[in-house]
Amino acid sequence: MTSREILSKLPYSKPFLFVDELTVIFENGAEGTFTFDENLDFYKGHFKNNPITPGVILIETMAQIGLVCLGIYLGKDNNNTETKFAFTSSEIEFLKPVFPNEKVTVISEKVYYRFGKLKCKVSMRNSKNEEVCSGTISGMIL
Template identity: 75%
Template sequence: MKNKEIISKLPYSKPFLFVDEIIKIDENGVEGTFTFDEKLDFYKGHFENHPVTPGVILTETMAQIGLVCLGIFLLDNNFNKNTSIALTSTNIEFMKPVFPNEKVTVFSEKVYFRFGKLKCKVSMKNEFGVVVCSGEIAGMIV
């Protein structure tokens, strides 16, 4: 399955699509990017005059790239309109802020995929290669 095809199968659309590109993907993990446009609504009022990307959005970005894109790849032809990947747990540590117009890269490594559950170690780096957040995310295929 090609990277653009995986992105087209994501159950999200703008402004809630947080995947610009899949750089690489295989059965063990995925690497992808997203740039946080300064015009995104959640920046309005989130730290007035000094906007910062909310942690829940950083978590969602890691989940979309690191869990859902990988799940679609792993399911390959078994992923269809009736298939979803539901988030079941997160454990994320935040180290640095992400500001408007920053491009981030998400790295995900599969911990396991069995009995319909996918668990991954994820990290997000800024353009300088500095880890801004990392942890684990898991989801169920439904």
Template identity: 65%
Template sequence: MNLNDIIAQLPYTKPFLFVDELLHADENGVIGTYTFDEKLDFYQGHFKNNPVTPGVILTETMAQIGMVCLGIFLLHNELKKDTVIAFTSADVQFLKPVYPNEKVTVSSQKTFFRFGKLKCEVVMKNEAGQEVCKGTLSGMITARL
């Protein structure tokens, strides 16, 4: 499966698409990047005169790249129009701030995949190679009810 095809199948669009590029995908994990544009709306109020990327957005970025892209790769032959992707849990440690215009790299390792349920260990690093956050993310891919 082509890496650009995975991005095209993501159920998100701008301004809520947090995947710029996938660098690698296989049955065990994915690696991708995203640059946080300084014009994103949430920077207007988080925080006054010192914008920082909210933790919930970092978690979402980790989930989109590290879990959803991997799920699409793993199930690419089974995905249908009525497919629903659900984020079920996150346990994330935030280690360093991410500022506007920073490019991050997200890598994930599959720890569990069965019956449409996926669990991954995901790490986000800044351009200096420093971990900015890491954690365990879980989700599921299923048919719409």
């Protein structure tokens, strides 16, 4: 399955799609990028006169690239045209802010995939290759 095919199967659309490119995908991990456009609605109120990307959006970006894209790839042999996911848990440490117009790279490494549950170690890096957040994310493939 190609990166383009995986992206076409994502269950999201703008303005809630946080994947621009899937650069690496294989059975043990994924890597992709997203640029946070300054016109995204959440910047209007988070924070006044000094907008930063909310942590929940950073987690969602890591989940879409590092968990859902990988889950679609791992489930490629189940002949389903639509793979459904349920987010189950995350433990993320935030180290640096992500600002409007900043491009980030998410790197995911599979911890395990069994009985429909996928757990990954994820890391997000900015354009200076500085880690901005990292941790684990889990979900169920339904």
